[in-house]
Amino acid sequence: MSGIYDTGLERTAANFAALTPLVFLDWAADVYPQRPAVVHGARRYTWTQYRDRCRRLASALEAHGVGPGDTVAAVLANTPEMLEAHFGVPMTGAVLNAVNTRLDAPTIAHILDHGEATVLLVDREFSGVVRQALEAASVSPLVVDVDDSEFTGAGERIGTVEYEAFLAGGDPGYRRTQPVDEWQAISLNYTSGTTGNPKGVVYHHRGAHLNAVGNILTWSMPRHSVYLWTLPMFHCNGWCFPWTLAANAGTSVCLRRVDAREIYRLVREEKVTHYCGAPIVHKMLVDAPAELRDGIDHQISAMVAAAPPPASLIAAMERIGIDLTHVYGLTEVYGPATVAAKQDAWADLDLEERARANGRQGVRYLLEDAVTVLDPDTGEEVPADGETMGEIVFRGNVVMKGYLKNPAATQEAFAGGWYHSGDLAVREPDGYVKIRDRAKDVIISGGENISSVEVEDVLYQHTAVAFAAVVATPDPKWGETPRAYVELRDGATATEHELVEHCRAHLAHFKVPRSVVFGALPKTSTGKIQKNVLRESARSSESFQ
Known part of the structure; x- marks a missing residue:
């Protein structure tokens, strides 16, 4: 920098550090060492214990030769091991590839090959389909079996080492590798792949850091929130909430599968304050027998995304006392990137009209630079008339690095200096975005x-x-x-x-x-x-x- 503001000193370690969500783990463990970090049945870890386990994982991976640019894949349920992978893997400079547990063997094989996995963490519940995938794949990763005491199924062990034994060989004093820069890849997430093979979406440390903080700011999450894992962590890294909960010094309550009775039990017993999910999750809770909610008298906040939720669902959630926040995003923008930010004036609207206002995709996340709707033919912003349709586009730090090994698709997605979502929407008079459809729908x-x-x-x-x-x-x-x-x-x-x-x-x-x-x-x-x-x-x- 030249001129009067040139201090004569370049960036140094004293005044500049690449943004990374890994700093949140150290902050939570240093400041709140004995507060609960993770709950899963009988297993309960403080922030100190959680950090020690993440460090042991990183140390064990590094001892196996894992380092910057390598890929560690994980076919895991929403358990402590998946949370630990979100810190332990990138601590080494490697990239976490959390794989959808519902995929078939050929698709998993493609993902392992495409991402060039060197290590694979596998929950025994999914060992059958993963074994088939490994037989079809070209890569031969080190396979680490994860035994979850809360899972009583009979899945076989297919790896060469069990997770706890793997961790036992790691060093709890391990010091993480600082990203070379914040543009460095932190995770790899695959799109749903409704036609052909799924595309690999690459996240960077900067975006993960910012969206993790953005979740707290957007949702006004109080310090030490108790978060229930109804949202799969393989989906956009759980919308970045594994990192958010560290920045919040909150508590992660794990959940292997979505079940209304179990959800309400955990909400009641663990005093869950927050959870996220697609409309189907919230609808399940609305339709569940009312007696399951007995004894729950504290405030619950929920986020909903995926397909635009019908106004009837938003109204039903309000009736049972769950404060619902509607967010919108895609894998390519780290999960949620817009929010139907609630206005004070909405409180005076009747329930159905308030639900309609909340049902819009809304406005950009605080740490997203820009979101708007462009005319696909002219590239100009459509008027805020609630009628003229265009394509939702994003620009800013909370947008993917690009598609892995697919420069053509990356260039197409970023045409004109925007990320193109493929979703068709209008801008309403108050500037809020409302999806009308996918282009193909x-x-x-x-x-x-x-x-x-x-x-x-x-x-x-x-x-x-x-x-x-x-x-x-x-x-x-x-x-x-x-x-x-x-x-x-x-x-x-x-x-x-x-x-x-x-x-x-x-x-x-x-x-x-x-x-x-x-x-x-x-x-x-x-x-x-x-x-x-x-x-x-x-x-x-x-x-x-």
């Missing part, structure tokens, strides 16, 4: 654009509807028309005619589904309805079973 009928999300919102207003998805089906006259796929609530009944008439009462007639197919809807491991499966069904004019 817009139904063009007789030249008119139909938002599938708009039709789905209306279907969700019917008391019999548990889940709904609307896709295009070919039509010889109109080109395509909307078809609804509906999963009814347990014990509820509804006919096709009834739902069509319900939509007709709330929508322009050209938007009304021409047909309704009933049945259980296909969902991903994170609760998203698999519209690609339904689109294929609609194209083939076959009823989805």
Whole structure:
């Protein structure tokens, strides 16, 4: 820097350090050494014990030859071992690849090969499919078995060493490797891969640090929050919350699988204050027997993301006393990157209107530089009229480094100096973003654009509807028309005619589904309805079973 502000000294260790979420672990352990960090059944670790275990993991990995730029894959449930991997792996300079536990063997094999995994941590629950993946993969990583005492299944051991024995050989005094710079990769996350192989999204230390802090600021999380792991940690590194909980000196309450009874038990017994999840998780809690909530009298805050939640769900959560914050993002932006920031004036709105306001994707996270909606043809920002659709785009520090080994896809994603989400939205008069659809989900009928999300919102207003998805089906006259796929609530009944008439009462007639197919809807491991499966069904004019 030149001019009067040139101090004559370049950056030094005294006045500059690369941003990394790894500093949060030391801060929590130094400042609150005896506070609870992790709870999992009978296992309970303080921040001192948690840091010691993370350091032992890092030391053991380094002794095996793991270092900067190497990949450590993890096929783990939401257990202490997965939390430890979020610190222990990057402490060595290596990159953590948390793998979706619901994937099939060929996809896991592709991920292991594509990421060039040198070590693989495997929970015994998933050893069967991982064994098949390893047989198909080209890489031969060191496989470390994870035995979880809370899991009573009979999964076999497929590794050469068990996790606790691996940690026993590590040094609790290990000193982490400082990132060369904050642009260094910290984790590798794969997209859902609805067509072809999934893409590998690379996160950097800077983005992970900033989004971890952004979660606290955006959610106004009090110090020492108690967080329940309903959200899979393999999904966008749990939206960066493994690092957030260290910055918060909070407590992670682990959960192997989502179950309403177990969730309410843990909320009651551990005094859980915060949890995150897709709409399906929150709906499960809303629909659970009311007696499961007995004895819970403290404030609970929840985050919802994935598909735009219907206003009916947001209203139902408010009725049972859970304060719901709606966030939006993608794997490429570290999970949540926008929030429906609540305004004081909304308190005066009636419940349904307040739910509609909360149901929008909202405004940028504090530490995200910019989010807007651009006209895909002109590249100009669309007017804030609530009508003109464009594509949601992001710019800033909380955006991926790029796609692993895929420069063409990376260049396309960042065209024009923005990350392009593929989601279509409008800007409302108050500047809040509202998704209308994915680009591929817009139904063009007789030249008119139909938002599938708009039709789905209306279907969700019917008391019999548990889940709904609307896709295009070919039509010889109109080109395509909307078809609804509906999963009814347990014990509820509804006919096709009834739902069509319900939509007709709330929508322009050209938007009304021409047909309704009933049945259980296909969902991903994170609760998203698999519209690609339904689109294929609609194209083939076959009823989805």
